[in-house]
Amino acid sequence: MQASLFVLIALVFAAMQAIYIVDERETALRLWFGEVTAEIRDPGLNFKVPFFHEIVKYDDRILPLDTRKLEVTPADGRRLEVDAFARWRVADAKQFRRAVGASSIAGAAPRLERILNAELREVLGKVNSGVVLSADRVVLMNQIRDQARNQALSLGVEIIDVRIKRADLPKQNLEATFERMRAERQRLAADEIARGNEAAQRLRATADRTVVETVSEARKQAQIIRGEADARRNAILAEALGRDAEFYAFLRSLEAYEKSLTGGNSSLVITPDSEFFDYLKSDTGR
Structure with missing residues (x-):
């Protein structure tokens, strides 16, 4: 009984050793003492001679x-x-x-x-x-x-x-390259700043010249207008004074009184019978 059981177990073990499965993702080689005797690509159940055949499987995937x-x-x-x-x-x-x-x-x-x-x-x-x-x-x-x-x-x-x-x-070359790139960018930035400063100077000079020309022209026009106004005033004044010389003398006296009596720190020493007060003492100013 025990011998029969042992034989049965041996047969089952041998049957298990004679069976192998090839996966669909694999290729199998059947070796006989190291020599390839078959290449199995089809998936499924396959048989071999136990203890004599060696099965090697390789992955077919990428x-x-x-x-x-x-x-x-x-x-x-x-x-x-x-x-x-x-x-x-x-x-x-x-x-x-x-x-x-x-x-x-x-x-x-x-x-x-x-x-x-x-x-x-x-x-x-x-x-x-x-x-x-x-x-x-x-x-x-x-x-x-x-x-x-x-x-x-x-x-x-x-x-x-x-x-x-x-x-x-490489790291050392990369750092050197970065330094060259940084130096180049700094040089370009300096050139741009210099060109910007140059353009600013030109604009500033043009603006200053425009200001000077505008102010000069304005002053010129002001002087012309002032001269024309003074000439017109003098002409009117001369015409008015030419009509009444006595009135002109009266106005000059009033202006003299105003100028001499203006200012808190000024002092005027004069006799009461001075000609300076002729228009204050006489109704006619004579």
């Missing part, structure tokens, strides 16, 4: 590859730090097994990174840094992808896409 920061030197000699990534998948499982052996995907990643870095250096080394730093670098990325794809065929791998995430100047 996989990421993030490279470490790489320093490249474009054609103009300015060093750049480039951070890139790739998308790839196992295209030929048999070739992939022969190329990387038992290390599988973990062993393929460093080899793919070396291929990608070599193509980055080659392609970016042929153009100026301005092209790499610009937003229009799709052509460069496609060229890197195509060349890396050809190199990766020996691994049984297909490179789907390559993208440059970031391309910057």
Whole structure:
């Protein structure tokens, strides 16, 4: 009874060892003592010889590859730090097994990174840094992808896409570049300020000249008008005085009285019978 149970358990264990499942997202290789005997791409239940067949499965999905920061030197000699990534998948499982052996995907990643870095250096080394730093670098990325794809065929791998995430100047170069940019902006600002001051001086000089010319013209016109008014006044006064000389003498006396008697600090010493008071003593002023 116990022997029968043991045999049953052994048969169940052997049956379980003879069965394996291939997922729709996987490709499986069946190995016989390390040699590939079959490639299974169709998903489902499959059978193998227990203890003799080895089943190796590879992910059929697109996989990421993030490279470490790489320093490249474009054609103009300015060093750049480039951070890139790739998308790839196992295209030929048999070739992939022969190329990387038992290390599988973990062993393929460093080899793919070396291929990608070599193509980055080659392609970016042929153009100026301005092209790499610009937003229009799709052509460069496609060229890197195509060349890396050809190199990766020996691994049984297909490179789907390559993208440059970031391309910057090294920190020390970046600081020097910022200093040059700052100095250039300061020089441009100084030039603009100088031109502004020059324009302000011209405007100020023009305004001052306009003020002087306007004031001079106004004074000229005022003098002309004042002269004409004085001439008119004198003509009227002469005409009036010519008509009555006695009245003119009377007005002159009144003006003399007003001027002599104005002011609190002035003193006038004169005799009462002076001719100065003739118009005050006589009704006729004679």
